[in-house]
Amino acid sequence: MPEDKKYTFENEEYRRTYWHTCAHILAQAVKRLYPETKLAIGPAIDTGFYYDFDSEVSFTPEILAKIEAEMSKICKENLKLERFELPRAEALALMKAEPYKTELINDLPEDAALSFYRQGEFTDLCAGPHLDSTGRVKANAVRLTACTGAYWRGDAKRKMLQRVYGTAYPKKEELDAYLASVEEAKKRDHNKIGRELGYFTTVDVIGQGLPILLPNGARVIQLLSRFVEDEEQRRGYQLTKTPYMAKRELYKISGHWDHYLDGMFVLGDPNDETKECFALRPMTCPFQYQVFLNEMRSYRDLPMRLGETSTLFRNEDSGEMHGLIRVRQFTISEGHLILRPDQLEEEFRGCLELAKFMLETLGLDGDCSYRFSQWDPNNTAKYEGTAEQWNEAQGLMGKILDHLGIDYKIGIDEAAFYGPKLDIQTKNVHGKEDTLITIQIDMLLAEKFGMEYVDADGTKKRPYIIHRTSIGCYERTLALLLEKYAGALPTWLMPEQVRVLPITDRTAAYADDIAARLRELGFRAETDKRSEKIGYKIREAQGSKIPYMLVVGDKEAENGQVSVRHRAEGDLGAMALDDFITTLRTVVDGKLIK
Template identity: 65%
Template sequence: MFKITLKDGSIKEYNEPKAIIDIAKDISEGLARVATAGLINGEVEDLRFVVKEDCNLSILTFEDEEGKKAFRHTAAHMLAQAVKRVFPNTKLAIGPAIEDGFYYDFDVEKPFSQEDLDHIEEEMRKIAKEDLAIERFELPREEALALMKEKEELYKVELIEDLPEGETVSFYKQGDFVDLCAGPHLISTKVVKAVKLMSATGAYWRGSEKNKMLTRVYGTAFTKKSDLDAHLERLEEAKKRDHNKLGRELGLFTTNEAVGQGLPLIMPKGAKVLQILQRFVEDEEERRGYVLTKTPSMAKSDLYKISGHWDHYRDGMFILGDPEKDEEVMALRPMTCPFQYMIYNSDQHSYRDLPIRYGETSSLFRNESSGEMHGLIRVRQFTLSDGHIVCTPEQLEDEFREAVDLIKYLMTVLGIEEDVTYRFSKWDPNNKEKYIDNAKAWEDTQDKMRKMLDHLNIEYKEADGEAAFYGPKLDIQFKNVHGKEDTIITVQIDFALAERFGMVYVDKDGQKKYPYIVHRSSIGCYERTLAMLIEKYAGALPTWLAPVQVKVLPISEKYHDYTEEVVRKFRLNGIRVEADYRAEKIGYKIREARMERIPYILVVGEKEAENKEVAVRSRKNGEEGAMALEVFIERIKKEVEAKER
């Protein structure tokens, strides 16, 4: 006899082993029909998993995150089965569930066209109608290898060969289709009816540019067609907000193959937005006691060897020269910290000097892989609101709190504070190559940071293996319109580099001691922040941030002189303005200005010229009618000064 404690606290007792799906049927037939997996003592298990002893069990459905993954993982297998039916010579790679859907990588003679995807999608619906039972079976490693070699699935063979000898390998079978997989999966294909294949792109096998380029097919699946339709509607809205599309249409940035991938060209309007942001951030940092530095964009490899970047980050750096041949090798900087540490070391310091808060708007360079780069979000050269706070142990929590307070203030002004989540990024003790090997320092520093975060009442998730190589960090995360999560801002506690650089201060007792260092970005990477703002506001940036705040439209050539007078007054008052002098109909000019997301469109004609007025059309309120020019100038100045959204 053993007991199973269910999610609601009730208990089921059995005197013989029972599969999770049978326990679900015992609870209710309705639950069994929608069950996708089980959660036993916190571990996700396949519905076929046999329970033999006391445990806590939750039956997962599509409403649960892990249940959704099992459902979509089955959809990925159905995709692979459909592809093999339509294109029998295709070789299978991998096909996991991902957020909002699934993908599968294929080795095909030529990439799939949209017509191919439509055909494959139709075949997936047939597989659902066939109601194929999904069976799990296991083989010893050698038999598993023989099976995949017989099927000429070279990628599956490679995966099995990576497993230790003596390993048991699991497979799933549906009809005549067999795939190497750990699961979990549904019981049958029949419930996966609402599917949509979204796109086909290139993807390197195992994510390495050294390997073959495969074709990756992305798809999504839901239990109901209505939910799929709603999801597709949301995706259409996301496309309208996609900064990579919208930013180009609005003339904020562009790219050019001759310049290179991951090297966006910021156009005048985009450069103006970045300038406004930079001035705003630097002025606020100065108010909070930061001192400005300006350091080189490159340095000798010697500097990076001291910091540890040469050992832990070299693959992500652009190196100038050959380390094997050249006497002096340089590298473009991926971070600012070693440079600011040298500024600290240029003078002696007492505890009375601390904290010292260095701030710098830095151009940084990171050798991102081609598959990772996207618009302004992930690039090879970017501009960071970088900073390092050198402080005593007693000052550490206050300085950490002040750094977070600055970040929260900036996010609130920009209107993004509700769109972010927080991640406490820790080291991975099993990955000694990635991190400075000092377990005690890691645990002590992580304990300190956890207490600080708890004192700040920040709701956060912990993530192993996401720390910087020299210390834990608070990562502020955001998702772009397509659901991809990236870090925009970080605050890090560094326990190691002060000692490496010989950074000391003389304490009250006359002894030299190593300070703590807080690495932080106040608004993160400016390019990434611009991308987020474009998507947040669908290109309609708040007036204080808009590259053009006002557009003046004369009704005809007779009013060009008055238009020029209006433009001059705006510029004298620091208002960013453009005028449209083209001989086009006024309705056409208004429509174009609206497409540019300009906050205020002002029409001037005979009445406005006579009365020194402007006819106001605002993005927020629509037609507002005639207004005295001076009154409108004061209104917009107040709006900009208050940084209204």
């Protein structure tokens, strides 16, 4: 980092230090105004900062405005931030009025350095780093953006706290630009436009995280799944269809019963071994393995590439639910490759190439990053296998990623319980990061299920397994597409590609004939025959993000033409219907981003 950029927002480390200091300024402001408030934690995040508070005062927008004003005062006071350390006993004495801080201190190792930062009358337990003074923060460029509920330490069994979010920038103009981008993000939020455009809805009596896909949303997911299945078939995948549930015994073999039970929907008493107990599947792998196990396999049968459009069920926390991005029932492009060890790199490359092809086709490739998710050797109870097995699997995967030239970050304690994985990450319009696609190396479950193949020398060997998705969760993908394109999906994915608009009743029959012909050719076309002015019909089609509008009046009917309008390009003029069909065919068959 050049020296002149070291203390600017172009430097991520400085940016996070700046925001971390803002979190302390926020906490100091709250304690000044509401001294009985108890402090929890306050980190920097990707878009700013937050602090969690336990307070009898409800932090309404009016209260947030008061806190924000107090923060500006603290910035102008130019208070020096001083770091110091204390022995455990003195640290506990200092924080005796702060129960959440004392809990954090007691949870730290005995030999941990207990560091604090003091600014004026305010002191907080914190590892830092921080700016050297509150005056470094621009007083008129701080904004508190929201207050939500958050369980202490993310545990739904613990107390619900108030989480105050904020952001800050070195210049007010930069803050204004950021806030404008947030407003634009709200307009693009799939929760808003997805409902407005008729893609999905939710119903209280059905349940949180269980969206209803309306005809538009169902059509897009159908198109995506057909696209994936056809492409996977072209690349040598075999299609499977497996049950939505299984007895607990299957999950005991796979390890899900021991490592994932809290995330599963169980049908029956999981503790009563005298009665059958079932669970809805949270993933497809133990089911697809049965295809391999159906008969004895030879090394010549490998790789076996199995793909399935799988409906899965996961008991996500209620606080994690968000539109179509995080739900409790979802559909995924799941697949498992069973292979010989010497085929691992080539098949991993094939999985990655398929994922990249999907992302590029959808126009999502520029929004993604890569994370090499590894186990935590200090948290072995969470994982299957030995340290030697994990080191071997992660070593192999690291070499493959390096050979493929993947620019990745490492995520410790982010692996699946049975193996490391490459997570292709993306962000929604609000900056929240989620995993879109995963590719995992598994060297453990084949042994658990007794999977073997006969090698060239006649001996039986254990296969390796790659778990992967090619487009990830369809619902999440739909949400990201709605946000990226603000509802104007690429033409090949739009539920309605063409709307024919007769100017008068005299041309309604001609309009119906055009729509019928387009449908016969495989396009999705409708006719708007309402007795409304043509300008109104055009505006409504435009608002519905219809890619092409065909306006037909007496002249067009007489000449066998259509007047073409495009949602982004405007009036394209009159043309023969066959010429329009040729244009539409090029756009749709080529899966062009328009």
